[in-house]
Amino acid sequence: MRIDIISVVPKLMESFFAHSILKRGQEAGHVEVVLHDLRDYSLSKQRQVDDYAFGGGAGMVMSVEPIARCIRHLQSERHYDEIIYMTPDGETFNQQTANQLSLQGNLLFLCGHYKGVDQRVRDMFITKEISIGDYVLSGGELAAAVCADAIIRLIPGVLNDETSALTDSFQDNLLAPPVYTRPAEFEGVGIPPVLLSGHEAKINEWRFEQSIERTKTRRPDLYQKSGL
């Protein structure tokens, strides 16, 4: 998979994609993430990419020309399965969306800033609009990084067996069970004895029960969806 991200502050995301699982996923050739500075596609000497809103009002609007030039330049090099605009008025991102997008070939993310992009960008180029929740960020960069992270770790081969995505919270609308590691006793506090039993079926049963209990109490909405 290839993920391109267009932003006015690409540096914000640079170190994020250069670390941990995202770094390994790229080094192993499973995914390539490329950041693009929208200002490189500005036609003005001052590299301007925004302008006043028609009709007045506070806040700048991201102009259609630099974005169109940038997207068309990228499209001339490869096909994109989705062109995604990160915006608080998009559809809320969840694990299901992450699963779907992880099966795609190439994704292009456009990060909104200021008062957002000229509506013609959305009408002419965007195939999907995503929000990461009901709060407003100062830009779409963190949101794009969140989505890319959730997507990349689902690409086959990116995670090894130990970090398998199959047992994640949300994968089946259930929260993950409690986990423990050594020591088996810390300051007099032990761990559930079943985890030391070596009895795999019993352990799986315990984990499943714990998942159900956690989901019931913490996320009754998810529990409903799980159909259990």
Ligand code: 6GU
């Ligand atoms: Cl995608 N962008 C911004 N600016 N704020 C957000 C968001 C996106 N999702 C939630 N809040």
